[in-house]
Amino acid sequence: MSEQTNTIGHAIDRVDGRLKVMGHAKYAAEFANTDVVHAVLVQSTIAAGTILAIDALVARSMPGVIDVITAENAEKLHKAPEIQQAISFPLLQSNEVLFNGQHIAIVVADSLQQAQEAAATVVVRYRPQDAVTSMEGRDGDQRKPSKKLNGKFEIDSATGDFSSAFEAAPVKISATYKTPVEHHNPMEPHATIAAWSGDKLKVWTATQGISGTQQTLAGFFGLAENDVTVICPFVGGGFGSKGNTWTPVTLAAMAARHVKRRVKLEITREQMFFSNGYRPQTRQALKLAADRDGKLLALRHDGVIATAMPGAGEFAEPVALISRMLYACPNISTSHRLIDINQSLPTYMRGPGEASGSFALESGMDELAVALDMDPVALRMRNLIDSDASEGKPFASKPLAECYTKAAEAFGWSRRTPAPRSMKNGRMLVGMGMATTSYPTNRMKASAEVAMLQDGTVIVRCGTQDLGTGTYTTMAQVAAAELGVSPDRVRVELGDSRLPKAPVSGGSMTTASVLPAVQEAATAVREALFDMALKAKGDQWHNLDRTALTLDNGAVVGPNSQLGITDLLAQASLPSLSRKVEATPSDEADTFSRHAFGAQFAEVHVDPDFGTVRVKRWVGAFDVGRVINAKTARSQLIGGIVFGIGMALMEETRTDRASGRFANANIADYLIPVSADIPDINTIFVETGDPITTRLGVKGIGELPTVGAAAAIANAVYHATGKRIRDLPIRLDKVMA
Ligand code: MOS
Numbered sequence: 193m194s195e196q197t198n199t200i201g202h203a204i205d206r207v208d209g210r211l212k213v214m215g216h217a218k219y220a221a222e223f224a225n226t227d228v229v230h231a232v233l234v235q236s237t238i239a240a241g242t243i244l245a246i247d248a249l250v251a252r253s254m255p256g257v258i259d260v261i262t263a264e265n266a267e268k269l270h271k272a273p274e275i276q277q278a279i280s281f282p283l284l285q286s287n288e289v290l291f292n293g294q295h296i297a298i299v300v301a302d303s304l305q306q307a308q309e310a311a312a313t314v315v316v317r318y319r320p321q322d323a324v325t326s327m328e329g330r331d332g333d334q335r336k337p338s339k340k341l342n343g344k345f346e347i348d349s350a351t352g353d354f355s356s357a358f359e360a361a362p363v364k365i366s367a368t369y370k371t372p373v374e375h376h377n378p379m380e381p382h383a384t385i386a387a388w389s390g391d392k393l394k395v396w397t398a399t400q401g402i403s404g405t406q407q408t409l410a411g412f413f414g415l416a417e418n419d420v421t422v423i424c425p426f427v428g429g430g431f432g433s434k435g436n437t438w439t440p441v442t443l444a445a446m447a448a449r450h451v452k453r454r455v456k457l458e459i460t461r462e463q464m465f466f467s468n469g470y471r472p473q474t475r476q477a478l479k480l481a482a483d484r485d486g487k488l489l490a491l492r493h494d495g496v497i498a499t500a501m502p503g504a505g506e507f508a509e510p511v512a513l514i515s516r517m518l519y520a521c522p523n524i525s526t527s528h529r530l531i532d533i534n535q536s537l538p539t540y541m542r543g544p545g546e547a548s549g550s551f552a553l554e555s556g557m558d559e560l561a562v563a564l565d566m567d568p569v570a571l572r573m574r575n576l577i578d579s580d581a582s583e584g585k586p587f588a589s590k591p592l593a594e595c596y597t598k599a600a601e602a603f604g605w606s607r608r609t610p611a612p613r614s615m616k617n618g619r620m621l622v623g624m625g626m627a628t629t630s631y632p633t634n635r636m637k638a639s640a641e642v643a644m645l646q647d648g649t650v651i652v653r654c655g656t657q658d659l660g661t662g663t664y665t666t667m668a669q670v671a672a673a674e675l676g677v678s679p680d681r682v683r684v685e686l687g688d689s690r691l692p693k694a695p696v697s698g699g700s701m702t703t704a705s706v707l708p709a710v711q712e713a714a715t716a717v718r719e720a721l722f723d724m725a726l727k728a729k730g731d732q733w734h735n736l737d738r739t740a741l742t743l744d745n746g747a748v749v750g751p752n753s754q755l756g757i758t759d760l761l762a763q764a765s766l767p768s769l770s771r772k773v774e775a776t777p778s779d780e781a782d783t784f785s786r787h788a789f790g791a792q793f794a795e796v797h798v799d800p801d802f803g804t805v806r807v808k809r810w811v812g813a814f815d816v817g818r819v820i821n822a823k824t825a826r827s828q829l830i831g832g833i834v835f836g837i838g839m840a841l842m843e844e845t846r847t848d849r850a851s852g853r854f855a856n857a858n859i860a861d862y863l864i865p866v867s868a869d870i871p872d873i874n875t876i877f878v879e880t881g882d883p884i885t886t887r888l889g890v891k892g893i894g895e896l897p898t899v900g901a902a903a904a905i906a907n908a909v910y911h912a913t914g915k916r917i918r919d920l921p922i923r924l925d926k927v928m929a
Contacts, residue, residue, distance in 0.1 A: 196678050197672055197673060197675075197676050197677055197678055197744065197745070198672075198673040199669050199672065199673065199678075199679055199821075200669055200670065200673050200820055200888075201818070201819050201820065201821075201822060202669075202821065202822060203821065203822035203823035203826075204665065204669065204679060204821060204823065205665075205823065206662055206664065206665045206823075206824065207664050207665045207668050207679060207680070207682075207684065208426075208658070208664045208665070212426075217425070217426045218425060218426065219380055219383070219398065219426050219427075219428055220380075220382075220383040220384060220385065220396045220397050220398040220424060221383035221385070221398075221456065221458050223385050223396040223423070224385050224387075224396070224454055224456060227454060228385060228453075228454045228455065228456045229258060229300055229301065229302055229451060229453045229454070229455055229456070230300065230301055230302070230303060230304040230306075230307045230455070230456050230457075231298050231299065231300050231307065231443070231444060231447045231455050231456065231457040232298070232299045232301075232304070232307040232308050232310075232311040232457075233295045233297070233298055233311075233440065233443070233457070233459075233463060233467075234246075234295070234296055234297035234298070234299065234311050234314050234316075235292075235293045235294060235295060235296065235463070235466060236289045236291070236292060236293065236294040236296050236316070236318075237292065237316070237851070237853075238289055238292060238318050238320045238323070238851070238852075239289070239290075239291055239292040239323035239325055239534040239535075239851060239852030239853070240289060240290065240291075240320065240321040240322065240323035240324075240501075240534045240852075241289050241318045241319050241320040241321045241323075242287050242288060242289065242318065242319045242321075243262075243263070243287040243288075243289060243296060243316060243317070243318055244287075244317040244318060244319055245316070245317045246260075246262045246264070246296065246297055246314060246315070246316050246317075247314070247315040247316075247317070248260035248262070248297065248299075248313075248314050248315075250310075250313040250315075251299055251310035251311065251313045251314050252310075254301075254306065254309065254310045254313070255306060256301040256302035256303055256306035256307075256310075257299065257300070257301045257306060257307070257310045258300045258301055258302070258451045258453070259300050259450060259451055260297055260298070260299050260300075260310070260314065261284065261297060261298040261299075261300070261446065261447060261450050262284060262296065262297045263284045263285065263286060263287050263296075265450075266283075266284035266285070266446060266450070267446060267449065267450065268285065269283055269285060269412045269413065269442070269446075270411060270412055270413065270414045271411070272408070272411060272412065273407050273408060273410070273411030273412075275404060275407055275408065275411075276343060276404075276436070277401055277404030277405070277407070277408055277435065277436045277437050277696065278404075278407070278408040278411060278412075278436075278437055279408075279436050279437060279438050279439055279442075279505060279537065280412075280439075280505070281439070281503060281504045281505060281537075282294045282295050282296070282439055282504070283412070283439050283442055283443065283446070284296070284297070284298070284443070284446070288503060289318065290500065290501045290503050290504045290534060291466075291500065291501070291504060291534050291535045291536045291852060292323075292466075292534070292535075292851055292852040292853040292854075293463075293465070293466030293467075293536065293853060293854065293857075294466070294536070295439060295440070295443060295467070296316065297311075297314055297316075298443055298446070298447050298457075299311040299314065300447050300450070300451050300453075300455060304456075304458075323534040323852045324501075324531075324532065324533045324534050325533060325534055325535070325847055325848075325849050325850075325851070325852035326533065326847060326849055327473060327475070327496065327498045327531040327533060330531045330533075331496075331531075333531050333532065334496060334529040334530070334531055335529065335530055335531075335532070336528075336529060336530070337506065337508035337528055337529075337530055338506055339506070339508075341508055341510035341513065341528060341545075342510055342513075342545075345510060345513055347508075347527070347528050348525075348526060348527040348528070349512075349516055349524065349525065349526045349527075349582060350524070350525045350526075351522070351523065351524050351525075351581060351582075352490075352522045352523030352524065353523055354479075354490050354491070354492050354523045354524065354525035357481065357489050357490035357522070357523035358479055358481045358489070358490040358492065358523070360489075361481030361482065361483065361489045361490055362482075362483060362484055363481065363482050363483070363484060363560070363563050363564050364479065364480065364481035364482070364490075364560075364563070365478075365479070365480050365481075365556060365559045365560050365563055366477075366478070366479045366480075367477075367478055367555070367556060367559060367916075367918055368475060368476065368477045368478070368918065369475075369476045369478065369551055369552035369555060369556075369918045369919070370473075370474065370475050370476075370918065370919040370920065371471070371473065371474045371476075371548045371551055371839075371920045372473055372843075372844040372845065372846075372920060372921065373470050373471065373472065373473050373498075373538075373844070373845040373846075373847070373854070374470060374471040374541060374839060374843045374844065374845060375433075375464065375465050375470045375471075375843075375845050375854075375862060376429075376430070376431040376432055376433035376464075376468075376469075376470070376471075376541055376542075377431075377464065377859055377862065377864060378427075378428055378429030378430055378431055378433060378434070379428045379429050380398055380427065380428020380429060381398075381458065381459045381460065381461060381463075381464050382397075382398050382433075382434065382438065382440055382441075382458075382459040382464065382467065382468055383397070383398055383456070383457065383458040383459065384396065384397040384398075384440060384441045384444035384445075384456070384457050385397075385444070385454065385455070385456045385457075386444040386445040386447070386448035386454070386455050386457075387448060387454040387455075388445075388448055388449050388452070391415060391419060392415075392419045392420075392421075393409060393413065393415065393419065393420045393421070393445055393448075394420075394421040394422075394423070395409065395420070395421070395422055395423070395441065395444070395445060396423045396424070397422060397423075397424055397441050397444075398424065398427055398428070398430075398434055399422070399424050399427070399430075399434050399437070399441070399657065400427065400430040400432075400434040400435045400657055400659060400696055400697040400698055401434075401435060401437075401657065401695070401696030401697065401698070402422040402423075402424050402655055402657060402687060402688070402689045403422075403655060403689060403693055403694065403695070403696070404435075404436070404437055404696050405422045405424075405437045405441060405689075406420045406421075406422045406689040408437035408441075408442070409422075409437070409441070409442065409445055412442050412445075413445065413449075420689070421688075421689055421690060422688075422689040423687060423688055423689075424657055424687040424688075425658075425686065425687040425688070426658065426660075426687070427657055427658065427659045427660060427687075428660060429659060429660050430659045430697070430698075431541055431542045431835070432469065432539055432540035432541040432542060432544060432698065433464075433468045433469055433470075433539070433541070434468070434659075435539065435540055435696055435697075435698040436468075436469065436539060438467055438468040438469070439467070440457055440459055440463075440467055440468075443457065444456075444457035461857075461858060461859060462857045462858055464857075465845065465854045465857035465862075466536050466854065466857070467536070468539070469507070469536070469537060469538055469539025469540070469541070470536075470538050470539070470541065470845060471509065471538065471541035471544070471547075471548065472497050472498045472499060472507065472509050472538035473497070473498040474495055474496065474497050474498070474509060474511055474548050475495075475496045476493065476494065476495045476496070476511055476512070476548075476549065476551075476552040477492075477493075477494045478491075478492065478493050478494075478515075478552045478553065478556040479491070479492040480492075480556050480557070480559075480560045482560060482564060482571075484564070485574065486560075486561075486564050486566050486570065486571045486574040486575070487520075487574060487575065488519055488520065488521035488575050489521070489522065489523065490521065490522075490523040490524075491515055491519070491521045491523070491524045491525070492524070492525045492526070493511070493512040493515035493525075493526045493527075493549070493552065493553065494512070494526070494527045494529070495509070495510075495511035495512050495526075495527065495528045495529070495549065495552075496529050496530075496531060497509045497511065497528065497529070497530055497531070498530070498531050498533050498535070498538070499530045499531070499532055499533070499537070499538060500532065500533070500534075500535060500536060500537040500538065501532050501533070501534055502532060504536065504537050505537040506530070506537075507537055507538045507539055507540075508528055508530055509538065509544055509545050509548060510528060510544070510545035510549070511528065511545050511548050511549035511552065512526035512527065512528060512545075512549055513526075513545050513546065513549065513582075514545070514546045514549045514550050514553055514630060514899070515549065515552075515553050516581070516582035517580045517581065517582045517583070517630070517785065517787070518553065518628060518630055519557075519572070519575040519576075519577060520575050520576065520577035520581075521575065521581075524581070524582075533852075534852050535847070535852060535854075540698060542832065542835050542894070542895050542898045543631060543832075543895040543896075543898040543899045544895075546629075546630065546631050546895070546899040547836070547839065547895070547898045547899050547901075547902070550627065550628070550629065550630075550899045550900045550902075550903055551839075551902045551903050551906070551920060553903075554627035554628060554900050554903030554904070554907070555903045555906050555907065555916075555918060557571060557572065557627075557628075558625065558627075558903070558906075558907040558910065559916065562910075565610075567610065568625075568626055568907065569596055569600055569605060569626060569791075572596060572628055573593060573596060576592060576593055578590060579785070580785030580787070583785045585783060585784055585785040586784055586785065587784065587785050587786070587787060588633070588781070588784035588785065588786045588787075588882050588884035588885060589815070589817070589880055589881065589882045589883075589884070590787070590789055590815070591789070591815050591878050591880040592628070592630075592789040592790075592791070592815065594813070594815075594878050594880070595789055595790050595791040595813040595814065595815055595876075595878050596628075596791045596813075598791075598813040598876050598878060599626075599790075599791040599792070599793050599811045599812060599813035599876060600626075600791070600793065602811045602813070602874055602876060603624075603626075603793040603795075603809070603811040603874075605624065605626070605793065608624045608911070610911075612910060612911055612912070612913065612914035613912070613913065613914050615911075615912070617797060619799070619800065619801075620797040620798065620799060620800075621797070621798040621799075621800050621912040621913055622795065622796075622797055622808075622912055623795065623796045623797075623798060623907075623908035623909055623910065623911035623912025623913065624793070624794070624795050624908055624911055625793075625794050625796070625903075625904045625905060625906065625907030625908030625909070625910065625911055626791060626792060626793045626794070626904055626907065627791075627792045627900035627901070627903035627904040627907060628789070628790070628791060628792075628900055629789065629790040629791070629792055629812075629814070629896055629897065629899040629900035629901075630787050630788065630789045630790070630896070630899065630900075631700060631787065631788050631892070631895045631896040631899055632699070632700075632786065632787050632788075633700075633704060633786035633787055633788050633817070633882060633885050633891045633892060634699040634700060634701035634704065634705075634786075634892060635701055635704040635705050635708075635777045635781070635786075635885050635886065636695040636701055636705050636777070637695070637705070637774060637775065637776040637777070638654065638656065638692075638693070638694040638695060638705040638706045638708070638709040638774070638775055639654065639655075639692030639693050639694065639709055639772060639773065639774040639775070640652060640653065640654040640667075640692055640694075640706065640709035640710045640712075640713045640772070640773060640775070641653040641654070641691075641692050641713055641770055641771070641772040641773075642671055642675075642710065642713035642714045642716075642717050642770060642771060643717070643768045643769065643770035644675060644717050644721065644757060644761070644768060644769050644770070645761075645767065645768045646757070646758050646761045646762060646766075646767055646768065647758065648677060648681060648746040648757060648758065649681055649682075649683060650671050650672070650675055650677055650681055650682040650683070650714075651682075651683050651684075651685065651768075651770075652667050652668065652671045652682060652683070652684045652685065652710055652713075652714075653685045653686075653691045653692060654667065654684075654685075654686050654691055654692055654694050654706055654709060654710065655686065655687075655688060655689055655690075655691035655692055655693050655694045656686045656687075656694035656695075656697065656702055656705075656706045657686065657687055657694075657697045657702070658686060658687070658697075659697055661697075661702070661824065661827075661828060661894060662821055662823075662824030662825075662827070662828075663686065663697070663702055663703075663706065664684045664686065665679070665821055665824055666703060666707060666820040666821050666824065667682075667684045667686070667706065667707065667710050668680075668682040668684050669820060669821060670707050670710045670711050670714065670820065670888070671684075671710055671711075671714045674711060674714035674715055674717075674718055674743075675714050675717060675718055675743055676742065676743035676744040676745060676746075677745070677746065692709075692772055692774075694706050694709070699892070699895075700788075700892025700893065700894040700895045700896065701892050702892070702894075703820065703890050703892055703893075704885055704886050704888075704890050704891065704892055705775075707820065707886070707888055707890065708775040708886045708887060708888065709773055709774065709775035711775075711887065711888060712773040712775050713771050713772060713773040716771035716773055717769055717770065717771050718743050719738075720769055720771065721743065721748055721757060721760065721769065722738050722741050722743075722748060724748075724760050724761075724764060724769075725741065725748040725750070725755050725760060726738060726741075728755055728760065728763075729763075732750070732752060732753060733750060733755070736750055736751070743757075746758065748760065777885065778884075780884065781884050781885055784884050786882070786884065786885050786891075788814070788815050788816065788817065788891040788892065788893065788896045789814075789815040789896075790812060790813060790814035790815055790878075790896055790897070790900070791812065791813050791900075792810075792812045792833070792836075792897075792900045792901055792903075792904040793810070793811045793812070793904065794807055794809070794810055794901075794904040794905050794907075794908045795807070795808045795809040795810075795871075795908060796808060796905060796908040796909055796912055797912070798909060798912040798913050798927060800913075802924055802928070803924035803925070803926075803927030803928035804924050804927075805841055805905070805909055805922055805924070805927065806869075806871075807837055807841070807869070807870070807871050807905060808871050809871050809872060809874075810833055810837075810871055810872070810873040810874065811874045811876070812829060812833060812873070812874070812875050812876065812897060813875075813876035813878055814829055814875065814876065814877065814878060814893060814896055814897060815878045815880065815891065816877050816878065816879060816890075816891055816893050816896075817879070817880075817881055817882040817885070817889050817890045817891030818879050818881050818882075818888060818889035818890050818891075819877050819879060819890075820888070820890060822877070825877065825893060826875050828893050828894055828897065829873075829875040829893060829896075829897045830873050830875060830897075831897070832893075832894065832895065832896065832897025832898040832901070833873055833875075833897045833898070833901055834865055834870055834873075835897075835898045835901070836897065836898045836899075836900070836901020836902055836904075836905075837865050837869065837870065837901060837905065838863075838864050838865045839898070839901065839902045839920060839921070840901060840902040840904075840905035840906065840920065840921060840922055841865075841869075841905065841921050841922055841923075842863035842864060842865060842869075842921050843862070843863065843864060843920075843921060844856075844862075844863075844920070844921050845857075845862060875897075902920060905922065906918075906920075906922060909922055909927065913927060915927060
C-alpha cells in the first residue's frame with residue numbers, strides 16, 4: 193500500500209467537509225421545503241395534574257390551520273417496543289400531566305407561522321396536583337432503580353467489608369458532591385419530517401440511531417420494520433440527546449397520518465430543554481480511606497439521582513460504576529438510588545455516569561491526597577490496578593501510567609508547589625489540578641457492504657450515523673487502505689435504514705463497531721479480486737501465492753506484473769464486485785474488561801477579589817487504542833474537554849421550584865463555553881492499541897475526554913484558592929463564599 197492509499201492514522205480532512213461548509217449537507221429539517229405542512233407542539237404549563245379540556249376552537253378556525261391533535265382525537269398507538277430507545281411518554285395517549293413543558297397538543301397548519309400563531313391561542317384547563325419539583329428534602333422517597341444500570345450493571349455492589357476497613361483506616365475523607373441538571377444543546381435542534389404512503393412510513397430525522405428509530409416507529413404504529421424508512425445523512429451533534437427516539441419523532445408521524453400530509457416538526461431551542469432528555473441532578477456521597485503510604489483501603493460511593501415520574505419513564509445515571517473499577521482497593525461499596533420528580537425524562541449525556549461520577553471520585557482522590565500530604569499523581573500511581581475487580585477480568589489494555597507520565601511531563605507538573613495559594617501570576621492565584629479519566633470501550637455487532645466498481649470507485653454502505661465526529665471519513669480511510677485506493681475514491685453511504693444494520697451511535701462505540709465491518713467487507717472484496725487475478729489468463733498468475741499479491745492504485749499487483757481492476761471486472765462482465773459482512777466482537781473480548789483511560793491536567797487562574805475562574809492551560813493524555821484519523825480524533829478530544837470545562841464552570845439548568853419549569857431554557861441563560869473561555873488544549877495520543885476489541889486496535893474516544901475534566905478543574909481551583917467546591921458548576925459566588 194502506498195502512503196496515499198493507507199491514510200490510517202493521518203490527519204486527513206473530513207471527506208464531507210466541503211459539503212458542509214458549502215451548505216450542501218442536508219440535515220433532517222432541510223429535506224422538504226415544498227409539499228409539506230408544519231406541526232407545532234403545545235406544552236403544559238403545570239407540572240402535575242390532569243387535563244380537563246383543551247379548547248382549540250379559535251385555533252382550528254384560524255387561516256391555514258389543518259387540525260389540532262390532542263389526546264381526544266389522537267390515534268391510539270401500540271405498546272412501545274421493548275427497546276431502550278423507545279420513549280413512550282408523552283404521546284397524547286392520556287390526559288395525565290407529569291411535568292411542566294409536556295407536549296399536550298399538536299397544531300398542524302400550512303405554514304410554520306400559522307401553526308405557531310394558532311398554537312398560542314390554545315386554552316387548556318387543568319386539575320393541578322401537588323408536584324415534586326426538586327429532589328431537595330425528598331430523601332424519604334429514595335428508591336432503587338427498577339432495572340440494571342445501562343441494562344447490564346448491578347445497581348449496588350459490595351466487595352470486602354467497607355465499614356470495618358474504613359473504621360480502622362488511619363487516613364480518610366468523607367464528602368458529598370453535587371451535580372446539576374445539564375442540557376446537551378447540540379447545534380442542530382431535533383427535527384423530523386414524516387411522510388406516509390399507505391401503510392408505509394418514511395421519516396427524515398435527526399438521530400444517533402436510525403435503527404432504533406425504525407424499530408420504535410414500527411412498534412408504535414404496528415408496522416413491519418421494513419415498512420418504516422429512516423433517513424439521516426447528517427447530524428449536527430447529539431451528545432446523547434438523539435440516542436433515544438424521543439416523542440416528537442413519533443408525534444410527527446402521528447400528525448402526518450392524522451392530516452394525511454407530509455409533516456415537518458422542528459423542535460425550538462426552548463423545547464430542546466423539555467423534549468429530549470438532560471443529564472439528571474445527582475448527589476453523591478463519597479468516603480475514601482488509605483494507609484499512610486496512600487494505598488486505598490476502603491471506598492464507598494453512594495449516588496442519589498433525580499429521575500422522572502414512573503409514568504414518564506426511568507433513567508438511572510450510573511454515577512458509581514467508575515468507582516468500582518478505577519483503582520486497586522480491597523473494600524468497595526457502591527449504590528444508586530432514585531428520587532422521582534415531576535420533570536421530563538433525563539437521559540445519557542456525554543460520559544453518562546462517568547462524567548458526573550468522576551467529579552465525585554476524582555475530587556475525593558484529590559482531597560485524600562491533601563489529607564495524606566501526598567502528590568495527587570503519586571497517589572493515583574500507588575493505586576494502579578491491571579484487572580477490573582468489579583468484573584473479575586483483566587483489562588484488555590491499560591496504559592494509564594503512561595498517560596499520567598506523558599501528561600504530567602508535557603504540563604510541567606513538577607513545577608507545581610503543593611500548598612494552596614502558593615502559586616501566583618501577577619494578582620491571579622494559579623492552580624494546577626489533575627484527574628483520571630476512564631470510559632468503557634464498547635463494541636456491538638455491525639454490518640457493512642463494500643463494492644468495487646469497474647472504474648475503481650469504492651462504495652461503502654452501512655446504516656450507521658455520523659454525528660459530526662468524522663464517521664464518513666474514517667469509514668472511507670479504512671476501505672481505502674484495504675483496497676489500495678485513495679480515500680477520495682471512496683463513496684460512503686450511511687444514515688439510511690435500508691442499508692446494512694449498525695448500532696446506535698452512543699456509548700462511544702461507532703468506530704469500534706462499524707470500522708471492523710467496513711474493514712472485513714473490504715478485505716472480502718480484496719480477496720475476491722485476488723481470486724479473480726489468480727485465475728486470470730496468462731501463466732504467470734496461475735502459480736502465484738496469494739500472499740505475494742497486493743492491491744494498489746486500481747490494480748492487483750503481483751511480483752512481476754499487475755492486472756487492472758477495470759480489466760479484471762470487465763473480463764468477468766461484472767459492473768462491480770461487492771461483499772457484505774456482519775462483524776461481531778470476538779468471544780475472547782468478553783473475557784476482558786475493556787476500557788479506555790487517560791489523564792487530565794488543568795491550570796486555572798482565579799481572581800482573588802472576584803472569584804472568577806479562567807482555565808489557562810490544558811494537557812490531556814488519552815489511551816485511544818489506535819488513531820484512525822489524527823484530525824477527527826483530536827477534534828473529539830478537544831470537544832470532550834470543552835464539554836468538561838462547560839460542566840465544571842458554567843452549565844446548569846435551573847428549575848423554577850414553584851412551577852417545575854426549567855427556567856433558563858435558552859442558550860443565552862444556559863451558559864456554555866465560547867472560544868474566549870477555552871485555552872490552548874494539548875492532547876496527547878497514547879497509542880498502545882487494543883487488539884482484543886478490534887483488529888484495528890481502536891478505542892472509542894467520544895466520551896473519554898469529558899470524564900475527569902470537571903474534577904481536574906475543581907482540584908485546580910482548590911490548589912489556587914484553598915477552597916474545595918463540591919457543587920457544580922464552580923461559580924464565582926461559590927469561590928468567594
Ligand atoms: Mo452518548 S451520551 O452514549 O450518546
